[in-house]
Amino acid sequence: MNLPQAFLDRMRKRLGENFPAFLASYETPPYKGLRVNTLKISAEEFARRAPFPLGENVGGDPACFYIGEEKPGADPYHFAGLYYLQEPSAMQVGSMAAKCKKQRVLDLCAAPGGKTTHLAQEMAGEGVLIANEVNYARAKILSQNVERMGIKNCAVISAPPEKLAARFPAYFDLVLVDAPCSGEGMFKKEQSAIPEWSAENVKMCAARQRAILGDAAGTVAGGGHLVYSTCTFSEEEDEWQVEDFLSRHPEFSLVEARKLYPHTFRGEGHFCALLQRKNGETLPQKPFPVQKNTQAERAFRIFAEDFFAEPPAGGITTLADGRMYLVPAGMPDLSGVSVLRLGVELGTWDGKLFKPAHALLMAFGERANRKLALTREEAKKYLRGETLQRDCANGWCAVCVEGFPLGLGKSVGGTVKNHLPKGLRLVKEQ
Numbered sequence: 001m002n003l004p005q006a007f008l009d010r011m012r013k014r015l016g017e018n019f020p021a022f023l024a025s026y027e028t029p030p031y032k033g034l035r036v037n038t039l040k041i042s043a044e045e046f047a048r049r050a051p052f053p054l055g056e057n058v059g060g061d062p063a064c065f066y067i068g069e070e071k072p073g074a075d076p077y078h079f080a081g082l083y084y085l086q087e088p089s090a091m092q093v094g095s096m097a098a099k100c101k102k103q104r105v106l107d108l109c110a111a112p113g114g115k116t117t118h119l120a121q122e123m124a125g126e127g128v129l130i131a132n133e134v135n136y137a138r139a140k141i142l143s144q145n146v147e148r149m150g151i152k153n154c155a156v157i158s159a160p161p162e163k164l165a166a167r168f169p170a171y172f173d174l175v176l177v178d179a180p181c182s183g184e185g186m187f188k189k190e191q192s193a194i195p196e197w198s199a200e201n202v203k204m205c206a207a208r209q210r211a212i213l214g215d216a217a218g219t220v221a222g223g224g225h226l227v228y229s230t231c232t233f234s235e236e237e238d239e240w241q242v243e244d245f246l247s248r249h250p251e252f253s254l255v256e257a258r259k260l261y262p263h264t265f266r267g268e269g270h271f272c273a274l275l276q277r278k279n280g281e282t283l284p285q286k287p288f289p290v291q292k293n294t295q296a297e298r299a300f301r302i303f304a305e306d307f308f309a310e311p312p313a314g315g316i317t318t319l320a321d322g323r324m325y326l327v328p329a330g331m332p333d334l335s336g337v338s339v340l341r342l343g344v345e346l347g348t349w350d351g352k353l354f355k356p357a358h359a360l361l362m363a364f365g366e367r368a369n370r371k372l373a374l375t376r377e378e379a380k381k382y383l384r385g386e387t388l389q390r391d392c393a394n395g396w397c398a399v400c401v402e403g404f405p406l407g408l409g410k411s412v413g414g415t416v417k418n419h420l421p422k423g424l425r426l427v428k429e430q
Contacts, residue, residue: 001026003187004197011233018263025262030188033088033267034072035114036063037149038121040366040404041082049402051075051376058088058266061095063121066266074426076379080404081148081362086114087189089260089267093178093229094118096256096272100225101173103127103330108161108177108216111138113145115178115229120151127173128330129154132164136338143341144424150363153328156341161215167336170283173224177216179209185231185262185269206236210244217249222280226252229272233261238271251278285332288342293318296349300324303347303354307396308367312344312360322348358407358421361398365405368398372409372416376401382409383426388416 003026012019034054036046043063047054052075055066064086072078072085093115102123110116110131120129131146131154133139139158146154159167182202183193213228220226228245230237238259246252257273296318304311315327324346331343345359361368372392374382379401382388388399392411399409399416407420 001187001191001194003194006199007184007197010199014233014235015261021263022261026188031088031267032067032069032072033058033086033091034065034067035084035086035091035118035121036065037082037084037117038063039125039150040080046082049077051077058091059095061091064088064091076376076383076401076406077404079148079383079424079426080401080406081150082404084114084117084145084149086118087231087268089185089265089270090114090231091118092258092260092270093176093227093272094122096258096274097174097176097225097227098122099274100227104172104174104221105129106164106168106172106175106219107131108164108175108212109133109179110156111135111142113142115176116142116154117145117149117151119176120146120149120154123153125153127153128328128332131156132161133158134160139340146341147345147359147362152326152344152363154341155328155331155334155339155343157334157337157339159337161212163337165215165218168219168285168332170218170221170281171285171332172219173221174227175216175220175224176227176229177212178229179205179212179237181205181209181230181232181237182234183231184233187268188262189268202234202236205232206234206241209237209241213241213245214248217245217252217277220277221282222277223282224277225255226275226277227272228275229270231268231270233259233269233271242273242275245275251280252276253278288317288327288331288333289335290315290317290327291319293349296322296324296354299349299352299354300346303356303396307356307369308364309369310367312346312364314343316346317342318349322350324349324354356396356408358419358424361405361408365398365400366403368405370395370397371403371405372397372399372411373403374399374401374406379406380426382406382418382420385418385420385422385425387418389414390416392416
């Protein structure tokens with residue numbers, strides 16, 4: 001691997017006698033990891049059903065595994081949201097955050113969603129999770145992953161950190177800043193990151209991280225926690241960044257810090273630090289202003305009482321374009337920021353009829369009365385967008401593989417029309 005000489009010189013100076021072991025780690029393939037989505041299946045049950053071999057647990061977490069599978073993203077279980085593919089050392093950030101109170105949580109730099117979905121699992125449906133990504137295109141990917149994993153208590157938004165600092169002062173119990181960085185821990189996994197590295201870029205990233213951390217600090221409630229992480233080894237972006245933050249914010253103290261190198265941990269490398277704000281005020285926020293539409297809600301209830309054995313319950317908001325969302329209890333007012341996803345998208349109401357959304361099925365599909373059971377081979381056909389010929393009752397159905405919902409179908413006279421969103425389909429056999 002053709003690593004930048006300036007990078008190697010920096011690492012040799014930093015690691016000393018441990019540098020040869022660090023350099024030798026680049027001669028091995030990158031580690032791959034899988035985190036079981038415990039919102040949908042237990043780690044033990046997944047291990048029994050796993051469609052490919054699982055390795056050892058990562059960091060002792062029973063839901064996190066090393067894997068060697070070449071194409072785990074093409075398996076129907078992945079589309080069903082039973083697992084998230086995540087670099088093993090990055091999993092340690094969620095494990096660190098799991099130690100904190102998590103009723104009001106903000107993931108400030110959340111795309112593509114690995115740490116957001118990990119936080120959601122640890123929250124187990126309780127409290128409110130706000131996942132933010134300033135890049136709108138990346139926020140869409142984040143929203144898709146939140147949807148696939150069936151997360152019910154999350155809002156996905158897109159706003160600059162400084163706007164959220166002004167919007168949510170002293171509000172969150174836990175704020176995660178997985179900061180944009182120089183990506184030194186990504187060199188094996190994404191070799192395209194190598195030519196982008198430079199000492200100047202490290203300095204630029206450090207300056208940006210300093211600003212983001214300053215904004216994040218103001219959103220943490222008294223007694224709350226801030227988790228800071230990067231996938232780089234640079235001291236400017238890691239240890240020195242934390243030291244600088246503490247010098248500027250004496251109301252915080254360092255609880256724990258971990259530096260994971262690829263020669264000391266079976267992963268590509270990560271840094272994470274847990275900080276706590278001293279006791280102080282917690283400022284309230286106005287509740288989310290639910291927009292009531294009696295006719296739309298009646299149409300949804302008619303559908304839900306027929307489709308589900310136990311219809312979803314909670315506050316429903318109906319937007320002007322007819323989209324309907326199940327709003328998580330405790331969700332704050334999000335006016336003034338761009339909202340991509342609010343809790344669970346139920347579907348759309350066109351003024352007469354209700355049409356269910358894919359997100360509704362991914363969040364509550366296990367409750368469906370009408371399930372169309374597919375084999376794994378049939379599931380791949382469905383995931384490619386094919387129409388199915390099956391003898392089942394007319395109407396909407398939950399299309400499932402081995403009992404786990406993949407998406408919606410609508411049966412008419414033995415033909416099941418495919419309602420899996422085109423953007424989520426398996427375009428070709430991977």
